[in-house]
Amino acid sequence: MSISDFPADSVGLVTPKVLHNEQPFELACGRRLPGFELVYETYGELNAKRSNAILVCHALSGHHHAAGYHSKDDRKPGWWDSCIGPGKPLDTNKFFIVSCNNLGGCHGSTGPRSINPDSGEQWGADFPPLRARDWVHSQAMLADHLQIDCWAAVIGGSLGGMQAMRWALEYPQRIRFCIVIAAALQLTAQNIAFNEAARRAIQSDPKFANGEYLKKGSHPSDGLSLARIIGHITYLSDIGMGQKFGRELRSGTFELGKDEEIEFQVESYLRHQGSVFAEGFDAHTYLLMGRALDYFDLAREYNHDPVAAFSHALCDFLVVSFTSDWRFAPERSREIVEALLGARKNVSYAEIEAHEGHDAFLLPIPRYLDVLHAYMRRVQAYCEGLSQ
16 A cells, blocks of 8 residues: 555554653552553644644553554554544544553553563563553643643543543543443443453463463463453354354355364454454453453442542533443443433433444444534534634
8 A cells, every 4th residue: 555545534644652751650559650651643733722632542452553554554544543534523634633552551552561670671460450540640641741731522432431431530620521432330240251251261371371471482372362252252243243254154064974174254253353363462461451441430439329420520421332232231321321410411322223242333333423423523613612
C-alpha cells in the first residue's frame, strides 16, 4: 500500500509518542512505580481553546494504535479505525483524539517487560497489580502534558468503558461527556470465571515457568493462545458464529470409509486467532489486565451504591449496549443507566440490534455508527460553544 492508497477517511500515517514521567507514581495497591513511560497516539488538531480533545480508552487486549497506519506496508489500520477519521463519528476534522497504551501493557508503555530501575532487570511477575483508577491517573498526567484541562469526552468499550466511568468520578471537573460502550458497573461471577479459565490456561503452560519465563527466555505461547481462544469465544455470539462458520469443514469428510481427520472452519479460525495473539502479547500483561477487569467495582467505596457513586459526576453520559452481547449483556448497561437516572444525571441510552456479540463495539455496524455520529454532534456543539 502506498500513501496515496490510504482511504480518504483515514487519518493516514501516524507515529506513536511517549510521555516520560520520572516522578514516583503511587498505585491503588499501595506500591509505587519509580516512574513510567506512556505510549500514545493523537489524531486531528487541538483547537485554540483546547476544548475539542477526546480520550479513547482501550479494552483488555487493546493498545494505543486506534486509527491509521504506522507504515505504508501495514495491512490493517488501528483497532478502531472504523470510528476515528475524517467524517467518521470521532471526526478528526473536528476533534483532537488521544489514545494511549495503558500502564502494564506490552506495546511500549511501562509494563512487565520493562526494566525495573531498582533491580536493573525486567519487572516480570514483580510488576505491581493495577486498577482502572491507576490508568485514569496516568491518563490525567498525559492530559497535563498535552495542556488539556478538560476532555470534551472520554470514550471506551468494555474495559475502556469502565475507565471512562472512573474518569467521571475521579476527575469530574475534567470531563464533559462520558461515552460507555458494552461495559458494566462490575463483572458478573460468570465473567470472572471465564477470566480465571484464561489465566489457568496461561499458568498451566510449562513455558510459563511459574511466572519466570522472561528470565528463562521462554514464552508461554500455547497458554496465551488457549487463553485468547477462551476469551474470543465469549466475545462472539451463537448467531454470529453460526452465520460466519455454520458447520462448514476446513478439511476432512464425513463420507463412510474415509479416515481423514475432520476440521471445522470455526476450529481453524480460533486456532489462527489464538496463534496471532500469542505472537504479539505478553502473558504477564494479560494476567494484569484480566485481574484489573475482575477487581473493577465502580461503587465499592460508595457503600456499593452506584447512585451514590454517580452523584459525584458532573458530565453527561451516553451508554450503548448490543443485543447479542452475553459477556456484557444489555442488562448490565441498563444498570448503569438506572443508577445515572437515580443520581439525576443526563444520560442517553441505545441498545443496538446486532449479531456480533461483545465484539460489536469494535465493528462498523451502521446503526451503532449512526448513534455515535448523533451524539458526537452534541459534543461538537459544546466544543464550538466554548470556542466562540
